[in-house]
Amino acid sequence: GQNIDQPTEMTATEGAIVQINCTYQTSGFNGLFWYQQHAGEAPTFLSYNVLDGLEEKGRFSSFLSRSKGYSYLLLKELQMKDSASYLCAVKDSNYQLIWGAGTKLIIKP
Amino acid sequence: ETGVTQTPRHLVMGMTNKKSLKCEQHLGHNAMYWYKQSAKKPLELMFVYNFKEQTENNSVPSRFSPECPNSSHLFLHLHTLQPEDSALYLCASSQDPEGNSGNTIYFGEGSWLTVV
Numbered sequence: 001g002q003n004i005d006q007p008t009e010m011t012a013t014e015g016a017i018v019q020i021n022c023t024y025q026t027s028g029f030n031g032l033f034w035y036q037q038h039a040g041e042a043p044t045f046l047s048y049n050v051l052d053g054l055e056e057k058g059r060f061s062s063f064l065s066r067s068k069g070y071s072y073l074l075l076k077e078l079q080m081k082d083s084a085s086y087l088c089a090v091k092d093s094n095y096q097l098i099w100g101a102g103t104k105l106i107i108k109p
Numbered sequence: 110e111t112g113v114t115q116t117p118r119h120l121v122m123g124m125t126n127k128k129s130l131k132c133e134q135h136l137g138h139n140a141m142y143w144y145k146q147s148a149k150k151p152l153e154l155m156f157v158y159n160f161k162e163q164t165e166n167n168s169v170p171s172r173f174s175p176e177c178p179n180s181s182h183l184f185l186h187l188h189t190l191q192p193e194d195s196a197l198y199l200c201a202s203s204q205d206p207e208g209n210s211g212n213t214i215y216f217g218e219g220s221w222l223t224v225v
Contacts, residue, residue, distance in 0.1 A: 008149065033213075042111050042199070042216040087152070097214070099151040 002026045004100035006088050011106045012078055020073045020086050020103045028093020034062055034073045035087040083107045112136040115200050115217035130185040130220045132200030139205050141183040146197040190224045197221055
């Protein structure tokens with residue numbers, strides 16, 4: 001079967017750095033997405049990786065290793081507003097999005 | 110504001126009621142989706158419409174009935190639901206559902222459904 005694994009919950013301190021990992025086993029690979037979802041709000045697009053390496057976008061970076069079936073989302077200079085759930089999703093060989101259950105990130109002052 | 114609007118935001122219904130969820134997208138996209146989001150579970154794709162034609166129905170019970178009158182509007186008709194159907198129902202849209210790997214999906218804020 002197809003599977004996306006990410007930690008259920010993480011806690012970090014304001015101003016610090018946190019890395020949220022995502023591992024996947026899917027039938028084929030056509031890209032990996034990260035979404036942010038604040039409580040009671042819509043998931044919003046953060047990043048897309050299809051080639052190996054690091055994509056940087058401001059305080060957020062996303063890394064992909066296709067050979068390892070692994071990605072991480074790196075959040076720097078954490079702010080209280082970064083408290084949210086972070087969803088990892090992979091497009092398989094049929095271009096279907098396979099979703100992880102999300103990682104709830106709690107930021108403490 | 111993501112360009113995808115859902116109503117109502119909250120709905121409480123009895124198991125014998127009939128209700129509908131509505132979604133409208135203002136992004137000019139061709140594909141629309143219904144997802145179910147339950148606590149601590151992955152998003153579950155329910156239905157996909159591409160150019161108003163249904164292309165996916167992921168073994169969803171018949172008590173959920175989608176309707177897509179045009180590329181901008183999507184409904185989910187609800188009838189004789191069960192308490193386990195209580196969840197957040199998310200509508201989404203994208204330019205097209207496949208082919209373009211980097212095709213981003215845009216979500217609405219969801220409709221919280223409670224079945225009593």
